[in-house]
Amino acid sequence: MSEISGPRTIPGDWHDGTIPANVAIDDTAYIESTFSFVEFRSEMVPGVTMGRGASAYFGTMFDVGSQGRVTLGEYALVHGARIICDSTIEIHDYALISWNVLLMDNYRVPRDPDARRHLLERVPVLSDRRLDGNTEPAPIVIGRNAWVGFDVCVLPGVSVGEGSIVGARSVVIEDVPPFTVVAGNPARVIRTLQHQTSDRHD
Amino acid sequence: MTDESAVSTARLPHNVRAGPGTVITGGAPFHRLNSLRDPAVVIGANCTMDRVHFALGPEGVVEIGDYCCFTSAILLCEQNIRIGNYVVIGWNTTIADTDFHPLEPAQRIADAIASSPLGTNRPRPHIEKLPVIIEDDVWIGPNTAILKGVVIGAGAFIEPGSLVAHDVPPRTRVIGNPARVVGTV
Numbered sequence: 001m002s003e004i005s006g007p008r009t010i011p012g013d014w015h016d017g018t019i020p021a022n023v024a025i026d027d028t029a030y031i032e033s034t035f036s037f038v039e040f041r042s043e044m045v046p047g048v049t050m051g052r053g054a055s056a057y058f059g060t061m062f063d064v065g066s067q068g069r070v071t072l073g074e075y076a077l078v079h080g081a082r083i084i085c086d087s088t089i090e091i092h093d094y095a096l097i098s099w100n101v102l103l104m105d106n107y108r109v110p111r112d113p114d115a116r117r118h119l120l121e122r123v124p125v126l127s128d129r130r131l132d133g134n135t136e137p138a139p140i141v142i143g144r145n146a147w148v149g150f151d152v153c154v155l156p157g158v159s160v161g162e163g164s165i166v167g168a169r170s171v172v173i174e175d176v177p178p179f180t181v182v183a184g185n186p187a188r189v190i191r192t193l194q195h196q197t198s199d200r201h202d
Numbered sequence: 203m204t205d206e207s208a209v210s211t212a213r214l215p216h217n218v219r220a221g222p223g224t225v226i227t228g229g230a231p232f233h234r235l236n237s238l239r240d241p242a243v244v245i246g247a248n249c250t251m252d253r254v255h256f257a258l259g260p261e262g263v264v265e266i267g268d269y270c271c272f273t274s275a276i277l278l279c280e281q282n283i284r285i286g287n288y289v290v291i292g293w294n295t296t297i298a299d300t301d302f303h304p305l306e307p308a309q310r311i312a313d314a315i316a317s318s319p320l321g322t323n324r325p326r327p328h329i330e331k332l333p334v335i336i337e338d339d340v341w342i343g344p345n346t347a348i349l350k351g352v353v354i355g356a357g358a359f360i361e362p363g364s365l366v367a368h369d370v371p372p373r374t375r376v377i378g379n380p381a382r383v384v385g386t387v
Contacts, residue, residue, distance in 0.1 A: 082293060082344070100294070102345050102362060109290060111387050113339035113357035113373065117288045120269045124223045124248040131250075131271045131290065153345050153363035171363035173377065185363055185379035 010034055023048040029072075030055040039063040042085075051076065051093070059099060065106075065132070073144070081148075084108070087137035095142045098150040098168070105156050106137035143178065163193060216240070218256075221247030221268065228253035237262040237279075246270070246287065259300075267338070278302075282333040289336055292344030292362065299350045300331040337372070359387045 008019040010031060017034030024046035025031065036056055040047065042064040050056065054072040059080025064070055068085035072078065073093035081097045083089055084104035091097065109116050110133050119133045138157030142148060146160045149168035160166060160176040167183030167190070176182050179193040214220060215232050217240040224245050234257035235242060243256055246268035253274045256264060262279035267287035275291040277283055280300040291297075304310050309327045316324040332351030336342070340354050343362035354360070355372030365379040375385040 100345075102293075104344070104362065107343075109341055111341075111359055111375070113288075113341075113387060116290070116341060117269075117339055120271060120288045120290070121248075123250060123269070123271060129225060129250045129252070129271075151345065153343075155362060169363075169379075171361070171377065171379075173361075185365070186377055 020047065022046050023050075025050045026052045026054065028052050030057075032057045032060075036060045036062055041066055042068045044069045048072075068105075068137075085137075085140075088139040089142075090140070091142045092144040092146070092162075094145040096147040097142065098148060098152070100151045101148055102153040103140055103142070104154070105140050107135055107156065109133045110135055146176075163196070165193075215242075217242040218245075219243070220245040221249070223248035224251070225249070226251040226254070228255075230255075232256055234258070236260060239263050262299075273344075280329070281331040283336075284333060285336045286338035286340070286356070288339045289342070290340075291342045292346065294344055295342055295346040295348070297334055297336075297348040299334045301329055301350060304329055357387060 013033050015033045015035035019034055020037055020040055022042060022045045029050040040062045043066045047064055047069060048062055049071040051072060051074040053075040056078045057080055060078045061082045062070060063082060063084045065086040069088045070083055070085050072091045075093060076091045076095045078097040080099040081101040081103055084106060086106040089103055089105055108131060123129055123131055140154055141159040143160050143162040145162060146164045148166045151169040152166050153171045155173050158172050158175060161178030161180060163179040164176045165181045166172055170183050170187040171185040172187045179196040181190040182188060183190050215235055218232060219241045224247060231254055237258040238260045242258055242262060243264045245266045248268055249266060249270045251272050254272045255276045257278050259280040261281060264277055264279050264283045266285045269287055270289045272291040274293045276296045278298040283297055283299050303313050304327050312327050315321050316326040334348055334350060335353045337354060337356040339357040342360040345363045346360055348366045352366050352369060354370045357373040358370045359375040360366060361377035364377055364381040366381045370376050373387050374383045375387055376382060377384050
């Protein structure tokens with residue numbers, strides 16, 4: 001892991017930004033653009049961790065609140081997810097996150113309409129106009145070698161088990177067991193994978 | 203309501219009204235505002251319209267109340283989309299009050315020709331449109347779609363990723379494709 005240092009830029013970046021100081025990226029990890037951090041507000045050290053060979057491609061947004069921590073394990077690949085994180089979102093080794101995926105650990109609004117109304121009345125006086133009701137987050141885990149298809153939503157508190165597959169456009173509202181295929185909105189179990197191992201076949 | 207009171211990164215088109223305290227951001231929110239109505243878009247006071255796309259056909263009218271927060275929403279309007287006060291719409295949500303094209307196959311061929319570069323001055327066939335009404339205090343999560351003719355009752359909570367094809371009763375929580383009631387709020 002490289003030393004956490006001052007502002008870093010990405011060579012050839014189309015966005016004129018920097019990688020925040022509290023983002024810990026392995027020397028072999030890849031981030032396509034600093035645009036991924038325009039909504040990054042984490043005060044945690046580190047707020048984002050990217051392991052060996054991990055990558056975050058175009059469209060990946062780290063919308064991380066002050067207390068949020070996101071970790072990408074070794075060889076984890078995020079190909080454009082919106083990561084809304086106020087607690088922890090762990091993407092384990094070899095996990096694959098497809099495009100336009102939403103991982104959110106917090107609704108950021110109360111479910112009660114009256115409470116929401118009070119929150120909305122405060123928004124116009126905020127300089128950044130950010131809607132954040134300090135609601136309770138619930139961590140998300142995307143297990144080792146899991147595969148999350150495109151346009152999927154993973155809701156607060158959900159864990160996707162090791163080696164599992166979430167079909168495209170699914171909305172995952174409850175935990176996915178290991179080595180299981182789920183699909184649908186809301187997602188349900190389609191089948192169990194036969195080879196229940198993530199060991200490499202070289 | 204005056205245009206001058208609205209802070210915006212985009213110059214408001216002549217047929218857009220925005221109330222005091224309303225902020226409209228984004229590169230081209232009115233790039234596809236083709237409505238001939240005046241006003242075509244009426245936004246109330248103290249709203250935050252962050253990277254919203256207002257795509258309106260010639261007859262489209264969008265009305266939005268006060269204290270609404272929309273993020274990267276896409277409003278596709280050929281007739282009328284009416285949104286109350288204190289409504290939140292999450293990232294990447296689409297609201298459409300039209301089918302866009304006829305359902306009947308022969309009519310769709312006529313529509314394809316009329317819509318093509320060769321279709322100049324040829325009228326398009328009839329396309330179903332129905333107003334979308336979203337009442338006060340509704341929360342619409344990210345990655346959601348709201349289809350034509352839908353009425354979402356006051357205080358309803360639309361979970362992320364839902365596809366709303368039917369009316370939603372007030373103060374209910376819905377999820378799924380198609381969205382179904384799973385609880386109350």
